[in-house]
Amino acid sequence: MFSSGHLSFKGRGEKWNSTDDGESIATEISSVTKLEVLELCGNSLGVDASLPIAEAMKKHPELKKALWSDLFTSRLNTEIPLILKTLCNSMIVSGTRLTVLDLSDNAIGPQAIGALEEFLSGPTCFALKELYLNNCGLGSAGINVAECLIKCHEAALRHNTIFDLQVFVAGRNRLENRGAKALAKAFKTLGTLVEVKMYQNGVKQEGISALAEAFEDCPNLKVLDLNDNTFGRRGAMQMARVVGKLTKLQVLNFGDCLCRRKGSESIVMNLAMNCSAIQELRLNGNEIDVETAQKIVQMCKSLPKITILDLQQNCYGRNWSILVSHFQKPFVDFGAESDDDGSRDGDTSEEESDKSDED
Structure with a gap:
């Protein structure tokens, strides 16, 4: 579904396993002239399928909102870091400046937080206003998130800008x-x-x-x-x-x-x-x-x-x-x-x- 820069696959309950699965999503992403909101929540994304999706995202530096909650149902904890790293790297490469990131209800935890650290600490998040990490099993990785926020603040200052994070949601994370x-x-x-x-x-x-x-x-x-x-x-x-x-x-x-x-x-x-x-x-x-x-x-x-x-x-x-x-x-x-x-x-x-x- 596409409307005014908003592409949504929300709640389809689909399993995107293969490269072909990812290509079908990537085709829709590529067809949008100006993509500001990408909503993938309520599906299950695998490693192979994430690759063409990430490639398509590289063509959209204008992306503002990544709404990716509940995206890894049934995925192994060894898969999730790879998928997150693939998606985050595509935004880093394209020069995206997100304002909203929602990764709630994903099993990130200490095992996958490393895939997010460069992304959360750098220019891609300088404009971030809202960060949702609800029910992600963070545990000790909450410390990593905190360190990333401080690094992002410091890096933004070096680039003569302000990291103006306004909303932080991280319930149910131990x-x-x-x-x-x-x-x-x-x-x-x-x-x-x-x-x-x-x-x-x-x-x-x-x-x-x-x-x-x-x-x-x-x-x-x-x-x-x-x-x-x-x-x-x-x-x-x-x-x-x-x-x-x-x-x-x-x-x-x-x-x-x-x-x-x-x-x-x-x-x-x-x-x-x-x-x-x-x-x-x-x-x-x-x-x-x-x-x-x-x-x-x-x-x-x-x-x-x-x-x-x-x-x-x-x-x-x-x-x-x-x-x-x-x-x-x-x-x-x-x-x-x-x-x-x-x-x-x-x-x-x-x-x-x-x-x-x-x-």
């Missing part, structure tokens, strides 16, 4: 503290991020603290999603101090992050004082009790643009129905009583819980 700290260094170096999504990455307090420090140098941040990592009270308090300075924030997702009572309250307090642009705030699954939830709702009343306050799956226990009846606001979601996590154990302090989170 980045953990090491990857988070490396990416924090990259974010701090760039300072250009507008949207960051790093949910479900096993990041704990040390990594969260590093990210908080980095976000302080990203004043244009509007969307921040760190859902399902482990802040702990200390990490939440550090993040609270920073988010209160990010006056352009519109969407904040700290659900299932174990911010706990004091951490959650501090986050909202800082937002309420300084961040009038907030529209969506998610603090579900943070062991918030009834008293803290009441304080949070009251503080959020001062946020003029808020449309969603997610307080589901917290620790309201038998007081859930009372809380809902007294603090039912159009923007507040307490969830269903059946989803509530029950009253918090009063014998366990937040300090003790924090320690167990880091163990």
Whole structure:
């Protein structure tokens, strides 16, 4: 399908194995006069088929968006690096200047990241605005990605231009503290991020603290999603101090992050004082009790643009129905009583819980 410079093979579920398979795709690529968007997602590309496709791409230095998520289903981890290297080299040779790269839902991992390093570090990515690496099994390769971003920034400066990366999405990648700290260094170096999504990455307090420090140098941040990592009270308090300075924030997702009572309250307090642009705030699954939830709702009343306050799956226990009846606001979601996590154990302090989170 071709429309206004957009060539899409999205979701066909085809297996491109042979050179002939690749030639049929290459023919369509070559027939486009000005190709700005190439969408290959939802198919399975093999080594042989990638060769003619890469050759056809060399004729299109005007390419801006490479949308290649879910492209290697059933491919061996020895094949994926070869295919990525072939495609990336074609863009390097042609002098492409991408603005969007989506490689989500591909098994890149440490075994294939080497195929991307020259590409991500060089002129082909100087104009990159959006990078999507969601669910790529990066693990320790998150460090490589971070190093590439810093190298790209430095190389761009040497060429008298700015590497203005604005969107970075890398959820479900097992980045953990090491990857988070490396990416924090990259974010701090760039300072250009507008949207960051790093949910479900096993990041704990040390990594969260590093990210908080980095976000302080990203004043244009509007969307921040760190859902399902482990802040702990200390990490939440550090993040609270920073988010209160990010006056352009519109969407904040700290659900299932174990911010706990004091951490959650501090986050909202800082937002309420300084961040009038907030529209969506998610603090579900943070062991918030009834008293803290009441304080949070009251503080959020001062946020003029808020449309969603997610307080589901917290620790309201038998007081859930009372809380809902007294603090039912159009923007507040307490969830269903059946989803509530029950009253918090009063014998366990937040300090003790924090320690167990880091163990």
